[in-house]
Structures are given as C-alpha cells and as structure tokens.
Amino acid sequence: MPDTTAKTTIELRILRYCPSTDTEPAFGSFQVPYSDDMSVLQALQEIKATLDGSLAFRWSCRMAVCGSCGMMINGEPKLACNTFLRDLAPGPVTVEPLQNFPIERDLVVTVGDFVKKIESIYPYVMPKVPKTVEEGTYLQTPSQMEAYASFADCINCMLCYAACPQYGANPDFIGPGAMALLQRYSSDSRDGGQQARLDQIRGEDGVWSCTAVGICSEVCPKQVDPANAVNQNKSNSALDFFLSGLRKESVT
Amino acid sequence: MSVPKDSPLPKRTIAPLFWLLFGAGGMLSALFGPALILITGIMIPHGWGVPERLGSYDTVLAFARNPLGKLVLLALIALLFWHAAERLFLTLHDMRVGTVTVLRWLTYGVAFVLTIVTAVVLLMVGF
Amino acid sequence: MSERRPYLRPQPRTWWAHPPYRAYTIRELCGVALAVYGAILLAGLVCLARGPAAFESYRAFLASPLSLALHLLLLAAALWHMVTWFRILPKTMPKLVWHGKLVPQALMTQAATLLAVGCSVALLALVVVVGAWS
Numbered sequence: 123m124p125d126t127t128a129k130t131t132i133e134l135r136i137l138r139y140c141p142s143t144d145t146e147p148a149f150g151s152f153q154v155p156y157s158d159d160m161s162v163l164q165a166l167q168e169i170k171a172t173l174d175g176s177l178a179f180r181w182s183c184r185m186a187v188c189g190s191c192g193m194m195i196n197g198e199p200k201l202a203c204n205t206f207l208r209d210l211a212p213g214p215v216t217v218e219p220l221q222n223f224p225i226e227r228d229l230v231v232t233v234g235d236f237v238k239k240i241e242s243i244y245p246y247v248m249p250k251v252p253k254t255v256e257e258g259t260y261l262q263t264p265s266q267m268e269a270y271a272s273f274a275d276c277i278n279c280m281l282c283y284a285a286c287p288q289y290g291a292n293p294d295f296i297g298p299g300a301m302a303l304l305q306r307y308s309s310d311s312r313d314g315g316q317q318a319r320l321d322q323i324r325g326e327d328g329v330w331s332c333t334a335v336g337i338c339s340e341v342c343p344k345q346v347d348p349a350n351a352v353n354q355n356k357s358n359s360a361l362d363f364f365l366s367g368l369r370k371e372s373v374t
Numbered sequence: 375m376s377v378p379k380d381s382p383l384p385k386r387t388i389a390p391l392f393w394l395l396f397g398a399g400g401m402l403s404a405l406f407g408p409a410l411i412l413i414t415g416i417m418i419p420h421g422w423g424v425p426e427r428l429g430s431y432d433t434v435l436a437f438a439r440n441p442l443g444k445l446v447l448l449a450l451i452a453l454l455f456w457h458a459a460e461r462l463f464l465t466l467h468d469m470r471v472g473t474v475t476v477l478r479w480l481t482y483g484v485a486f487v488l489t490i491v492t493a494v495v496l497l498m499v500g501f
Numbered sequence: 502m503s504e505r506r507p508y509l510r511p512q513p514r515t516w517w518a519h520p521p522y523r524a525y526t527i528r529e530l531c532g533v534a535l536a537v538y539g540a541i542l543l544a545g546l547v548c549l550a551r552g553p554a555a556f557e558s559y560r561a562f563l564a565s566p567l568s569l570a571l572h573l574l575l576l577a578a579a580l581w582h583m584v585t586w587f588r589i590l591p592k593t594m595p596k597l598v599w600h601g602k603l604v605p606q607a608l609m610t611q612a613a614t615l616l617a618v619g620c621s622v623a624l625l626a627l628v629v630v631v632g633a634w635s
Contacts, residue, residue, distance in 0.1 A: 141506035224507035232507050242381075268598055287468070287522055290512040309595075325384025326474075330393075333464045334589055335525045350606075353593040360390035403535050404586040407579040409621035411538055413628050415572030419563035424632035429563070431556045434549055447546065451539045458536030461529045468517040468526070492543055498550045 132156040132207055133214035134165055136177070139225050147225060150174075151214070156207055162217065163191050163202035166229075179229040186343055189279030193229050194218040199284035199341045220284040222293070235293065236280055239300040243319050247307060250314030266311040273306035273351055275344045282338035282348050288331050295331035296323055298338035298348030305351035308358075320355075320362045329355045392460050392482055399457025402450065410450075438499045448496055452489040459485035528585045534578035537571075587613040 131153045139147035152173055154165045163181055170177045182188040184203045191202040196216050207215070223231035253260065282298035283289050289297045304323065308316045323329040332352045339349040403410075416422065418429040427433060437443040463481040471477065513519075517526045548559035562568055590613050591606035598604070 139508055141508070142504040147508060147510070221510070222512070224509040226505070226507055265598055265601055268601075268603065269596060272596075285521075287512070287516050290516065291468070291470075321383050323384075324386045326387045326389070328384055328387075330387050330389040333468070333525075333529075334592065335522065336589065336592065337521055337525075339592075340521075347592075349592045350596075353589070354595055356390075356393065357593055360393060363386065363390035366386070399535070400532065400582070400586055403579060404583045405617050405620040406624055407535060407538075407621075408576060408583060409624040411572055411576045411579050413625065415538070415541065415563065415575065416569065417628075419560065419568065423629055425635070428628070428632050428635070429560055431549070431553045434545070434556070438546065438549055447542070451542050451546075454535045454539030454542075458533045458539070461532035462536075465517070465526060465529045465533070470514060488539075488543065492546065495543070495546045495550050499546065 130156055132165070132211060134162075134169065135214050135216045136166075136169075136229070137216075137218040137225075138177075138228050139219075140176075141227060149216075156211065158206075158208035158211075160207045161203050162193075162195055162200075162205045162207065162210075162215065165207060165215075166202060166217070177229075178227045187277060189277030192220050192279040192281050192284065194221055194284065199281035201279060201281070201343050204343055220280060222284055222286070222290040223280070231280075233280070236278070236283065236297075236299065239296050240278070240303055242296070242322050243300055243304040243307075244315050244322075245303050245307060247310055247313045248315030248318065249312060260312040262311055269311070270306050270309040273302050273309070273346060276302050276306070276346045276348075277344055279343065281341045281343060285337045285341040287335060287337075288333055292327065292331055294327040296328050298332075298352055301329065301332075301355060302346050302348040302351040305354060308355075316358075317362075320359055323355060324359055324362065329359050332356065392456070392463075395453065395456035395485075396460035399453035399455075402453050403457060435499070438496065439501055441501070444496045444499075448489075448492055451492045452485075455485040455488045456482075528581070531578040531581045531585070534575055535582060538575050538579070583617050584614065587617065 134152045134154055135149050136152065137147045138144070138150045152169050154168050154173075161184075163184060166177065166179050167181075170179075179191065179193070179202070181191040181203065183190070186201050186204040189201070192199060193202055194200075194217070195202065195205050196210060197218075199220060202217075207213075217229065219225045219229045219231045223233075223235075226232055247260075249260065276299060278299060280299060282302075286295075286298055289295050301323070304319050307313050308319050329352060334349070334353060336349045338352075339347045342348060413424075414429075417424050418426065420426075438447060459481040463477050466472070466477050466481070467474065472480070516522055545556075545559055545563075548555040587610050591609040594609070596603055597609065
C-alpha cells in the first residue's frame with residue numbers, strides 16, 4: 123500500500139501566509155494525487171477542494187491566456203496552468219508567490235503597483251490628428267502591424283517582473299511588462315503618442331533602471347520579448363535626451 | 375484624446391550620456407578588442423608573427439606623435455575606460471556598495487580623470 | 502472584511518552571485534577587464550613620455566611571462582565581451598522585417614559576430630603585413 127501511494131502522489135511545498143494570523147510566510151506541505159497530464163494549477167485546485175479550503179491563489183482561463191496564475195515554481199516564475207507535474211516529478215515541487223511583489227495571502231500578490239505603471243505609459247492609441255467618423259477608419263498594412271504585433275501578445279502575467287532583479291532592487295522601476303506595452307503603442311503606425319510616453323520613462327526609475335540582464339524575455343510565456351522593448355526605448359530615450367536641448371530652443 | 379496630467383513628469387536623468395560612451399566603447403572593443411590585445415600584448419612583445427621592432431621606442435613614438443595616431447589612442451583608451459565605468463557602476467550598484475551619487479563619482483569620475491590624463495600625456499609626447 | 506497586511510520578502514543582497522543572475526555579473530565584469538587593458542596602454546604612453554629608458558622597462562614587462570598570462574586572461578575576457586555584446590545587440594535594435602518576415606534575433610547575432618571576427622582578423626592581417634613590409 124505505501125509503495126503505490128508513493129508512485130501516485132507528489133509533494134507540493136507551498137509558501138503560506140495569512141495576514142490576520144501569521145507574522146511571516148512559512149512553507150506548508152501537501153501530498154497530491156499525481157497523474158502525468160496534471161498541471162500545477164490542477165494540483166492547487168485539488169488541494170483546495172480536498173485538503174485545505176483556505177489555500178488562496180488566482181486563476182481563470184487554465185490555458186495561458188489570462189495571465190492570472192503566475193507564481194514561482196521551483197524558484198522560477200511560471201504560469202501554474204502551463205507547468206506540468208510530469209516535468210517536475212518526482213518532486214517535491216516548491217510553489218511560492220511571485221518574487222518581488224508584496225504577498226497579500228498565500229500565492230496571491232499585490233498588483234496595484236503594476237497597474238499604475240501600465241496606466242502611466244498611456245496604454246492606448248493616441249492619434250496625431252483624430253479622425254471624424256465621416257473620415258473613416260485608421261488603416262494599417264500587415265507589415266505595419268508586424269512592427270508591434272508581438273508586443274501586443276502580453277497577458278500582464280508579471281512573470282518578467284518576478285524575474286527582473288532591478289525591479290526587485292527598486293520597486294519604482296517601470297519594469298519590462300509596462301515597457302512592452304509602451305512599445306506596442308509607440309510602434310503602432312496609427313499612434314502619435316511617442317513623445318508623451320518618452321517623457322514618462324526618461325527618469326532614473328524609467329527605462330534607465332534596466333541593466334540588460336535579459337531574463338525578462340527568457341521567462342515570458344508569450345514570447346513578447348520585453349527586453350527588446352526596454353532596450354529599443356533606451357535608444358529612443360537617449361536620442362530624446364540629446365534632442366531635448368534643441369527642441370526647447372525651438373519652442374521658446 | 376486628452377493626456378492625463380495627474381502627476382508631474384519624471385526628472386530627466388543624465389544616464390543617456392554615460393550609456394552612449396559605454397556603447398561606443400563596447401562596440402569598439404567588441405569589433406577590435408581581441409585583435410588589439412593579441413597584437414599589443416602578445417604578438418609584438420614576444421615577436422610572434424610580427425617583428426619585435428614594431429614595439430620599439432622609435433616606432434611607438436612616431437605613432438603617438440602622428441595626429442591620427444594620437445586620435446586613435448585617445449579614442450581607444452578613453453572609450454575603454456568609459457565602457458568599463460558603466461559596467462562597474464552597474465555591478466557595484468547591484469552589490470549595493472554605495473549610493474548612486476557616490477558610485478557615479480567612483481566610476482565615471484575616474485573615467486573622466488583618466489581621459490584627461492590620456493589627453494595630457496599624448497600632448498606631452500609631442501608632435 | 503479580512504485584514505490586509507501585505508508582506509514583502511526582501512531581495513537577497515547577493516542575488517547577483519547566484520544563478521540565474523551569475524552569468525550577467527560575469528558578463529559585466531568582463532567589460533571591466535577591458536579597462537585593465539586600457540590602463541596597460543595608458544601606462545605605456547606614460548613610459549613613452551618619460552623617455553627611452555622608462556619605455557624599455559615597460560617593454561621588458563610586456564615580454565615577461567606574468568604579462569603574457571595577464572594578456573591571455575584579458576583576451577579571454579575580450580572574447581567573452583564580444584560574444585555577449587552581440588547577443589544583446591538585437592535587443593537594442595528595432596525589429597527588422599525582410600520580405601514581410603521578421604529577421605530572427607539569432608541571425609542578427611551571428612551576422613554581427615561574424616562581422617566582428619572579420620574586423621579583428623583584418624586588423625591582425627594589417628599589422629602582420631605592415632610588420633613584414635617595414
């Protein structure tokens with residue numbers, strides 16, 4: 123009997139934190155029935171359904187589209203729905219909330235700061251000259267769309283922020299995800315908001331906090347390549363830095 | 375579409391200036407660094423593949439007195455320092471050795487001083 | 502309403518020394534090795550300005566086994582700098598579209614590395630030719 127259970131279960135070590143009772147997070151261990159088609163998310167759901175109903179974690183789509191279930195799995199930022207127990211067997215599997223973010227409860231982290239950063243870079247198309255309805259739609263060729271399409275694939279899962287040591291060192295750093303979204307809009311042929319966005323990232327905590335570690339792109343589950351977005355904007359911000367003197371003269 | 379103006383714009387940083395010098399030095403040493411180290415540090419001093427007299431006082435003096443030679447030496451040496459200054463600044467900052475201001479003086483400040491020293495020595499060598 | 506008391510785990514002070522960040526730190530320190538090479542060149546210039554005797558002792562140092570070992574180390578660092586430099590290069594560039602298709606970043610890295618090897622080889626060849634001709 124013990125032999126068969128050893129083969130059909132896997133141990134999950136989960137970092138638990140309950141704000142009303144715990145002073146600091148601590149690991150709790152769970153034995154979960156194992157099958158090789160099970161994701162880590164399914165294991166967490168199994169725990170919540172049968173072992174401990176108080177376990178808190180975020181999830182929604184179960185198919186790597188919504189970006190809700192980001193967490194540290196064996197020390198790496200991953201989507202729990204997209205990470206399979208068969209790749210982690212025989213375990214134990216360590217599950218922690220996303221690194222670099224404040225923990226609300228168990229595997230749930232605070233996202234308000236990330237949302238503020240996204241808002242700060244004007245995450246929408248800002249046409250140079252807005253068209254009236256009579257003037258028709260904004261047209262775009264397939265190759266113009268190619269220029270930003272991959273940056274539009276971001277699902278706001280924040281794995282890149284959990285991987286970024288500069289965000290870990292300085293929570294005010296705008297970070298890879300927001301920069302990918304910035305690049306998505308600034309490289310859209312219909313957009314005219316490039317200068318407004320450059321003004322938002324020109325500071326010490328803007329694009330210049332990046333040290334090109336490049337790990338944000340490695341952990342991205344959607345191949346958005348935020349490191350490309352950040353470093354392209356270093357070039358853009360540098361150009362803006364050197365042109366700003368000239369621009370001020372022409373304005374005044 | 376109106377642009378929300380709820381918070382003041384961030385203050386511009388001087389970092390792009392250092393980044394440009396870092397990039398220039400990095401590109402220069404990525405393209406020619408290995409060959410330069412091989413030539414001046416290994417081949418010429420040991421006479422491997424090239425005659426040793428390429429490193430003689432007269433030859434080097436003639437090179438350093440040539441205006442073009444001066445320019446090459448100044449650009450090369452200064453950019454190597456500025457490149458390393460940026461990288462050392464970032465690494466020391468990662469290691470939390472000191473505040474940003476202190477570390478900037480410690481790295482970019484030294485690169486600046488060494489750039490001046492290189493220029494002065496090149497002038498002292500004469501024309 | 503349940504209580505809110507977010508807990509922020511501090512970043513370890515030595516994060517830069519451990520995987521996956523160790524490779525990044527080594528890359529940065531290889532860049533610093535280039536400054537050592539710059540300092541060797543500058544020392545040569547200082548000796549040159551001080552006269553033939555000082556410059557001869559500088560040459561004697563360059564011919565020593567210690568200097569050879571140091572330069573081999575610097576060469577290794579410079580080569581690693583070259584490799585890593587062109588790995589990041591595509592990250593700093595806009596997306597390249599060629600005949601309606603995105604150019605893969607690995608291809609950009611390979612092309613740039615090849616160009617760098619060409620530059621270094623051309624410089625070496627130039628010096629060897631000048632040396633033989635002089």
